[in-house]
Amino acid sequence: MNESPFSLTGDVALITGGGTGLGLGMAEAMIHAGAKVAITGRREAPLQEAVNQLGQNAIYIVGDVTKDSDRNKIVTEAAARLNGPISILVNNAGQNMKKPAMETSDEEFDSLLETHVKASLALSRLVAPGMFDRESGNILFIASMASYMGVPNIIGYTAAKTAVLGLVRALATEWSPKGIRINAIAPGWIETPMTRKAFDGDPERKRKVLSRTPLNRMGLPADIGNAAVFLCSPAANFVTGQTFPIDGGASIGF
Numbered sequence: 001m002n003e004s005p006f007s008l009t010g011d012v013a014l015i016t017g018g019g020t021g022l023g024l025g026m027a028e029a030m031i032h033a034g035a036k037v038a039i040t041g042r043r044e045a046p047l048q049e050a051v052n053q054l055g056q057n058a059i060y061i062v063g064d065v066t067k068d069s070d071r072n073k074i075v076t077e078a079a080a081r082l083n084g085p086i087s088i089l090v091n092n093a094g095q096n097m098k099k100p101a102m103e104t105s106d107e108e109f110d111s112l113l114e115t116h117v118k119a120s121l122a123l124s125r126l127v128a129p130g131m132f133d134r135e136s137g138n139i140l141f142i143a144s145m146a147s148y149m150g151v152p153n154i155i156g157y158t159a160a161k162t163a164v165l166g167l168v169r170a171l172a173t174e175w176s177p178k179g180i181r182i183n184a185i186a187p188g189w190i191e192t193p194m195t196r197k198a199f200d201g202d203p204e205r206k207r208k209v210l211s212r213t214p215l216n217r218m219g220l221p222a223d224i225g226n227a228a229v230f231l232c233s234p235a236a237n238f239v240t241g242q243t244f245p246i247d248g249g250a251s252i253g254f
Contacts, residue, residue: 005235009034012084013232014075016065016123017093019046021192022142024053025221026090026228031057033229035088038078040065065093065119075126085130088232090140091120094160096194101155112156117163128175135179138232141168143186143243148251165243172241181240183231188247190219214249 003009013030017023018039027037031054039054040061041047047060061077063070079085094116097108124139131137144161145151151158164184172182189195189209195218199206210216227246230236245251 006229006233007034008088008229008233010084011035011087011232012079012082013037013088013090014078014086014123014127015039015090015092016074016119017041018090019043019050019060021194022187022190022221022224023090023092024050025223025225026092027054027058027225029222029225029229030088030232031055033233036082036084038074038082038086040074040078041093065123066114068122071119071123071126075123085134086127087131087134087136088138088140089123089127090142090228091123092142093119094142096154096157096198098153098198099155100153104155109156109159112160113163116157116160117167120164121167124171128180131180132175132178137180139171139175139180139182140228140231141182141184141243143168143184145186145188145245145247145250147186147243148245168243169241176240181231181236183236183239183241184243185224185227185231186243186245186247186251187224188213188219188245188250190221190224192221209250212250213247214252217248219246219248 008030013035015023015027018027019041027039030037036057038059040063042064044062051058051060059081061074063074141164143164146158147161147165168182168184
């Protein structure tokens, strides 16, 4: 019997921000598909709890992706402890900040770009040489509905997540001829701690979100995880440079 085209058996995945929310959902799905997974983040407690949940094919590495020294440690340690080169990188680590544009400082704006854009590109450059040598590999970015829509009071997040679309297109044109597929997922509103915090005390915002989502519900981390498995599996071998909205239809603009 032939192996499923959706199998990730033999892959080593590194998922940043993998201890909770979307990162944890993607880690669960990739392990279920056969991959070994390293998750990373700044706080050890949620990472430890996640690995206890994920089982023997998962490890965690504490580190801050915005720091050069930590990025190098994360990549080196993930490959060493999982006995194989990193074949999948998921740039998921992120932060949000709800503030009007006029009240957002340069430092706050820079912090969002640092995490979502600069750190993601820097990690991608660390894993890319090995992927070039093997002429295979997948780098997955996490975009957002804010990459497409005008959402008030999140100017830094919107700018950063819109930049992700450009990273995906530009890197795909440079690196896909060398065997690396570069794609992104743009999640809609998913049941995560970050989303719950965004809706806290703002029932009107949640009502508005659901009213423009044709499936009339929030998504689940597993919905993002399954999409990530597809994009990094042989089933998507002819897919690169694309950003996939997984959003219950919220982006269709009705």
